[in-house]
Amino acid sequence: MKILVCISNVPDTTTKITFTGDNTEFNTAGVQYIVNPYDEIALSRAIELAEGGKGTVTVINVGEAATEPTIRKALAIGADDAVRVNGAPRDAYFVATQIAEYAKSNDFDIILCGRESIDYNGSQVAAMVGELLDIPSISIIKKLDYDGSTATIEREIEGGKEVVSVSGKFVASCAEGTAEAKIPNMRGIMSARTKPLQVIEAVAVEEVGKISKFETPAPRGSVKLIPAESAEELIGLLHSEAKVI
């Protein structure tokens, strides 16, 4: 069983988001980067499925050389080897095309992504990879079992879940529930330094659009405090002032 896990390199969740160049560029000054939290979940499930010699786990990242510490972190968590497709991850279509190109020539049984990257929140890459490879893609899954040929998957739907069965190759994007994120141990960190990390060049992709500007949310007015003794007043305010109930 060969599993490919797609890893994106994103700002730490505590990052205050600011922009430069008249709000056209994300301000990377002082920003710490991490493995996208959902990708850690995907990777952890992949490692569980491959455990005991049942398979191998390769991680792939589309990014420039600066993302290598993030890739090493994924190796430390337990991936066997890694690929970096050298190119700035311009948009989801660019990224998905690179992943699909690599997958075409490397015969993976399962491709796992995170449900979304916490920077641009596209939730796009997994389904695009599925489309480019013409194989099923199941988005936002919370459970994945695999018997070597058929996968039983639970995916999130509004107010519940759907159970899907897939035979053959597939792509899935993982949310919480799929696995507990594994934390690298000392041995993992040591061995990550010497695990193979192959760098390949990106293929050219036609541009379909770009982010032209960013905005930060308008600041809120100050809070109106209601004394706890008269908490019941809240209902009147929500009804006649805020008009939301």
Add this chain to the structure above:
Amino acid sequence: MSVLVYVEQVEGKFKKSVFEAVSYAKAIADQQGTSLSAISIGNVAESELNELGKYGASKILKVEADQLKNFVNQAYASVIAEAAKNESANIVVISNSFSGKGLAPRVAVKLKAGLVDGAVELPTTDGGFSVKKTAFSGKAFAIATLTSENKVIALNPNAFGVKENAVSVAIEAFSPEVKSSDLTAIVKEIVRATNKVSLPDAEIVVSGGRGLKGPENWGMVEELADLLGAATACSKPVSDADWRPHSEHVGQTGIAISPNLYIAIGISGAIQHLAGVSSSKVIVVINKDPEAPFFKVADYGIVGDAFEVVPKIIAALKAHKA
């Protein structure tokens, strides 16, 4: 040129987010000086399809093949792309629901279209076709400018609202060929709690944090939610501890929501939590610590013990409803 909107049905019915998508697509069609068609896949009664006319869908393509009864994104994407070609639609609108997120990217690839996911406003067309969308888990917005001929937009629930715009409806059967290779994923079971408001669509959300001490104390959260017709949510540590299901976890690594009203009880307001909820229109915070960071982004705040405050609010709400 025209606009096509995919109208997702759930058990033969359309939800508010679909009417929003139709309203939004109609506004784009008007802006572009072109017509709007809708495509419905699965079994939906004519009376339900006619509802779409209220929001401006004058033509509805109805696809009812048996093998398309359940949502399989691969097959649905083929059908929608085919319909877009038949209708010469260059803009396709899809609700950014759980299913929509798995569908829109596939449609976009098929149509060689640029995709804006999580759109929150109408496009602007001066100096290129640009759409505002959420980014950085609600910590910011991005303006995506699409340069491709075809465009796909996935609209966030509760962002645009429902706008009435009644037109008369013509329903047409549409029966595209479906490849068996598009149907290899098989839906085995659908489990849906029908008596609960679903979190991503909810207009009101009542959310609890670690301040509630344990799962046994969620009764008052649920009672308040029921009275308000609200969905329930929670902070991450609460779902990590299995007090509540993961599907209720909101925030940067959970579901991002933007209801009209968000009531946070016993939640401190960590940056990761705020990321997913700060675009709520009105925020109420109940916390016993006056220094809790959540108060900085709240519209209404009550500094007090949730176990005293919430029952008072429930009583007041019952009186208000009576």
